Amino acid sequence: MKGTIAICLQDLVKTKFGEDNWETILVKSGLPKDLVIYAHHDIEDDVIMKVINSTCEVLNITLQQAADAFGEYWMNNYAPKKYFAFFTGDKTAKEFLLNMDKLHAKLTDKIENAKPPKFTYDDIDKNTLIMTYISSRNLEPIWIGLIKGVGKYFKENINIEKLSENKVKITFG
Ligand code: HEM
Missing domain, CATH: 1.10.260 (434 Repressor (Amino-terminal Domain))
Incomplete structure (x- = not known):
């Protein structure tokens, strides 16, 4: 990685x-x-x-505590400085998360050997999103920690319900 x-x-x-x-x-x-x-x-x-x-x-x-700290730091300290171009367009946590599949593909497009995670979505309604994580690395705790970090960045209350190992239902607001 x-x-x-x-x-x-x-x-x-x-x-x-x-x-x-x-x-x-x-x-x-x-x-x-x-x-x-x-x-x-x-x-x-x-x-x-x-x-x-x-x-x-x-x-x-615990691993989830470490992953939560990582997700919060990545989204609120590290990435906004290092990858500021990706922080301009989206207005809500949901919009930002919906962009994550494209962002990872685009960002790693020109990087040799990169194996970015993939995400698929069921956009249920304004406040509900089902997100599926696809990666051979199976870093689910980090994925969840990052989703929480996105909520903090946009100052939104988000609730994450695990539907299966790599599928969650996210409720916003
Ligand atoms: C602007 C924000 C973000 C940037 C610039 C970014 C960029 C990256 C990069 C460069 C990698 C390494 C890829 C590789 O080595 O193959 C990575 C890995 C990863 N990213 Fe992001 N990321 C961002 C936000 C997020 C968010 C919000 C999530 C989750 C919703 C996420 C989930 C992951 C996961 C789980 C990995 C670990 C690799 C794997 O599971 O295969 N990222 N990201």
């Missing part, structure tokens, strides 16, 4: 939990404590998973 995901996690841990914890997480994952990550370089998926698991152990939080 692209290094940008790991850079976001690194920024989040360093700012909210301190540099020492980030170093401990890297060492626990079998990586050098002064590792430099490049946004466009590939990091093997199992290395990223090791880092995420070590984050949970070191910070003593």
Whole structure:
């Protein structure tokens, strides 16, 4: 997966939990404590998973808590700065989520080896969306954490009901 995901996690841990914890997480994952990550370089998926698991152990939080913190930070701190062009058009959380399939396809179009997640939708009504997540990586907790982050970014109350492993019903407002 692209290094940008790991850079976001690194920024989040360093700012909210301190540099020492980030170093401990890297060492626990079998990586050098002064590792430099490049946004466009590939990091093997199992290395990223090791880092995420070590984050949970070191910070003593569950995978969903880590994923929620990641989703909130990605949507409210990291991506608006790094990918500001994608934050101009959509006015609501629902519009933004409906754009995520196209955004991931477009963003990774020119990046070699990128395997973006795919999303399909059932647009039920103004306040209800069914969203399905399709990826060989099965990072459902991160997907859910990101949906919550979208709600926070647009300052909307959203409710997420799991319909199956990779399908949720999202209610807005
Ligand atoms: C402007 C906002 C966003 C940008 C710029 C963005 C960009 C990216 C990029 C570059 C990757 C790595 C892809 C790869 O290495 O193959 C990624 C992965 C991912 N994104 Fe986003 N993303 C955004 C918002 C979201 C949102 C809101 C969701 C969920 C609703 C989401 C779900 C995911 C998931 C689950 C992955 C992990 C890869 C996988 O599951 O296969 N992203 N994203």
